[in-house]
Every structure is written in structure tokens, then in C-alpha cells.
Amino acid sequence: MIGDTATRLLAVWDHLGLGVAHVATQMAGDVAGLAQAAPERLGGIVLCVPARLDPAPFARVAERVMLVSGEYGLTAGMRLPGASRVVLAGYDAPGWADVVADRTDEIVAVLSGLPDLPIAHLPQGDGTVVGISTACRTQENS
Numbered sequence: 001m002i003g004d005t006a007t008r009l010l011a012v013w014d015h016l017g018l019g020v021a022h023v024a025t026q027m028a029g030d031v032a033g034l035a036q037a038a039p040e041r042l043g044g045i046v047l048c049v050p051a052r053l054d055p056a057p058f059a060r061v062a063e064r065v066m067l068v069s070g071e072y073g074l075t076a077g078m079r080l081p082g083a084s085r086v087v088l089a090g091y092d093a094p095g096w097a098d099v100v101a102d103r104t105d106e107i108v109a110v111l112s113g114l115p116d117l118p119i120a121h122l123p124q125g126d127g128t129v130v131g132i133s134t135a136c137r138t139q140e141n142s
Contacts, residue, residue: 006033008130010041015129016122016136022114024048026099032057044114047080048107049088051095055080068110069093086110
């Protein structure tokens, strides 16, 4: 059975014409259902200093997961068998931290190292799908 969050994400992706996408999140639970129910739709997952991690939902996609953890704190000992791991040197990664703001350059480097997917040509404009608002703009009209 696919969870509500996964159902909603897939509905948005279908609306936008995305067959496969990369996902980056600090909340592993937000994509756990998607990883279990539709692993073929995930080109890659970056779990960016997640506060909690149940490895079971990610077993089928582990080779496409990049786990980013702090050198210290809650995430220091986190492992996901089969996944790649990046350790942010000297970072404690408390659960309330904004790791992207704290370590922007390192996170950009992690994301830049992901395999390329075809460029999506998203439908321009605003919309709402399954209660999620979307806004797609070209650089010219952003």
C-alpha cells in the first residue's frame, strides 16, 4: 500500500510530466513510502542529515542514496547499507539546524555529483495538484 505522501508526490510528478526525479530531503520519512512503493521513479535520493533514519524503506534504492551526515552528533553513526555517505567534517548536525544554510558549498558539491537525468520541460504557470501548489517559470518570466 502506498502512503499518502508518496501518492501526493507521484500525483505532482505526473502533473509536471516527471517520470524520474532526484529528491533531497532532511526528513527521510517524507520519501520512505515513495522509495518502497515506486523505486523506479527515484533517480537518486539525498538524505541530508536526517534526524531519524529507518533503513528498511530504502533497501531497494540504497545504491541510489547519498547519506549526508555530520562528523558529530545524532547523525555521526548513521549508516545505510549500500548507500554512499558524505561526512561533513566538524559538523554536529543538531536536529533543528539548517544544514544547507550552514554548509551550502559542501551540499552543492554533493548534489552536483549526482548522475544527470534528462532535463524536464515543465508546464509553465501556477497550479494546484492534490493540495500542493506548483509554480513553474522560465528564467525569463521568474
